[in-house]
Amino acid sequence: MKKRALISVSDKQNIVEFAQGLVELDYEIVSTGGTLKALQNASIPAVSIDQVTGFPEILDGRLKTLHPKVHGGLLGKRSNPNHLEQMEANEIGPIDIVVVNLYPFKQTLVSEGVTREDIIENIDIGGPTMLRSAAKNFEDVIVVVDPGDYNAILEGLKTTTINLDFRQKLAAKVFRHTANYDAIIANYFLSQTGEKFPETYTVTYEKVQTLRYGENPHQEAAFYKNPVQNGMSLATAKQLHGKELSYNNIQDANAAVEILAEYDLPTAVAVKHMNPCGVGMGESIADAFQLAFDADAVSIFGGIVALNREVDSDTAEKLSEIFLEIVIAPSFSEKALEILTRKKNIRLLTMEMAQKDESFKLTTVDGGVLIQTKDIASVSKGDLEVVTERAPSEEELENLLFAWKAVKHVKSNAIVLAKNNQTIGVGAGQMNRVGAARIAIEQAGDKVVGSVLASDAFFPMPDTVEEAIKAGVTAIIQPGGSKGDQDSIDVCNEHGIAMVYTRMRHFKH
Structure with missing residues (x-):
């Protein structure tokens, strides 16, 4: 009997190539909806899910994979004779690979002009259920949620069977993926009901980068972002120049941006160890920076400067005269960039400044976390x-x-x-x-x-x-x-x- 792969993806990146690779390895492809059309249009032999279940897709596609012939094929343990007997008795064929990524709930949520109906219809039901079933039975089923894993899986299948360690890593990724997906949905509904501190509090973050180290070189660290951004933040700032930010850079830069959000007129903020060492407000951004610098010309050395207006050449000349770790601004003029990029180690970031983040502040303690609304009152x-x-x-x-x-x-x-x-x-x-x-x-x-x-x-x-x-x-x-x-x-x-x-x-x- 041919091995079977069930493919149902929202993100169709590289799916045709992956499916073609499976066909070449003698897999039968089962698919659904738009994925089935994409595969068939690429001349890849694939059968529809209703040919497997004997039941049509109904309710505008809301119901198509929630069927015993799908989940029995995923959950049945190949090493259990009783499972195999029941599968045969019920005409359930095993499914060996599941390739699923979910309806774009997050992308829909942050889209302009999105309606409540759009948001609700992008809550995936069948996808997470198939992923969880396959991940639970990872010893027998290869479960794939990340297009980045396609090549490694094909190479593994060409040379040998996918070993248990790799299967378990794929399953672990699935459960992280579905937990992230459900957390975003849960927080959407939390925002709709207006509950601030529910009986359980679910958060999820997506990795931006692994950091060289934490506060000190012996500490490991990584930077994660909120997957649903409310406007600009340091996590989505654009870096124009300089090496990667460190853990302490990010902490200090965030402090600078939070301070700057308090001021409307041209303002410059210099930060050291998460405290302002100088704040200046002037007629121009160059004047504002000069005031911030003069406030504490000693402490600003090796610090971080944030400005709420475009950095012009006059300001850039002043900034270039001292050693700074980071300069953050809404933008830099062409001449300002030319001046500042002469300094190899300075990091230049752009982001919108005139916003206050109304999200919650989380502080970890041993065994728990403190949660409070941010102090944005004025x-x-x-x-x-x-x-x-x-x-x-x-x-x-x-x-x-x-x-x-x-x-x-x-x-x-x-x-x-x-x-x-x-x-x-x-x-x-x-x-x-x-x-x-x-x-x-x-x-x-x-x-x-x-x-x-x-x-x-x-x-x-x-x-x-x-x-x-x-x-x-x-x-x-x-x-x-x-x-x-x-x-x-x-x-x-x-x-x-x-x-x-x-x-x-x-x-x-």
């Missing part, structure tokens, strides 16, 4: 509550909001000093808030006089305010909400300092 002038006798001037208000957007992305405890649309001091990740303030004040130096201060959380005691006033800070923005709020307010009033509350905290652990 405040405007109208949201601020003036709690001191003196209200901030318009200039102070602008700088307070500028600093508030930056401090949101600094590791807690966090303090940011700003002046003239430029961060001048950043105190990050300290165990107490007054310590963070002292670091920011020391970094600011003489610039601190006349600056404003932003704190990511409230002041439990007035010591941070006292340090700020002593240094020359004139206005403060903070969430408020401490039992000791009045003490800080009293100190501000005593020295004529303005303070506003946001009533919103931005802890970043």
Whole structure:
């Protein structure tokens, strides 16, 4: 009896060549719908699935392979005499190879103008069922879901039987594939029902690249992306120049992009170890970068810069004067590319910046994962509550909001000093808030006089305010909400300092 291969694919890449190879190895080809037509049009002998089942395709193709003569041929164990006897009694012939890839649910989901009916009709039922049946019985059935495996399978069949190890790898790939497929469907329905934290939480990611190492050379790492992108992201950014990104590059670049999304005017952000070392906002992108650079000309060395306007030649000249790991921007002018690509090791990436990702943030812990909505909340002038006798001037208000957007992305405890649309001091990740303030004040130096201060959380005691006033800070923005709020307010009033509350905290652990 000829061996049989069942082929039913949505992605028909190289399927004709693969089927032809199977025919040459004396396999009978069974197929369905569009795949059958494609094979027959290529003069490859193939029989339709209904000739095997004796049952027609019905319900607009929704029902065609869910039949005992298909699944019996896949699930029957060749080493089990009882199975073979039952298969013979029920006229079920074995199926030796299954080649299936699924309806393009993901591609349909992200298509423009797609309807709910289109989405639902692209949920594959028969395909995953055949794949799971064949993968369960991998010792007897070769199951193929990836066109990239076609050549290796044909070569294996030409020389010898496909060994058990390879069969098991193919089966494992199938279960990963169907899990990914079902996760995307599950998350689509989750988005429709509006449930944020269901009883089980299913995520899936698709590999972008294997990384040279993780945070440190002794750690292994890889980069994966969300298969259903909501707009641009670092995972889909286009790299124009330079070597592959490292694990730490990706972390820092992501931090830079998240900070930049807070600002609408021409802005440049310099990041080091996932904290901003400089943020500048100017009339032009060149001015903005100069401000970001001047904010901390020491820490920016070896850092990452993100800009929300096209990099022109003036900006490129400034960028090229220092060592940077990565520059990210919506685009680069032809002249800017010419200038920056002279530097062999700099990585240049393009992506759209003016977006905030509303997806969830996942943080792994031993034995589990923490899930929360992303911190994309913001405040405007109208949201601020003036709690001191003196209200901030318009200039102070602008700088307070500028600093508030930056401090949101600094590791807690966090303090940011700003002046003239430029961060001048950043105190990050300290165990107490007054310590963070002292670091920011020391970094600011003489610039601190006349600056404003932003704190990511409230002041439990007035010591941070006292340090700020002593240094020359004139206005403060903070969430408020401490039992000791009045003490800080009293100190501000005593020295004529303005303070506003946001009533919103931005802890970043």
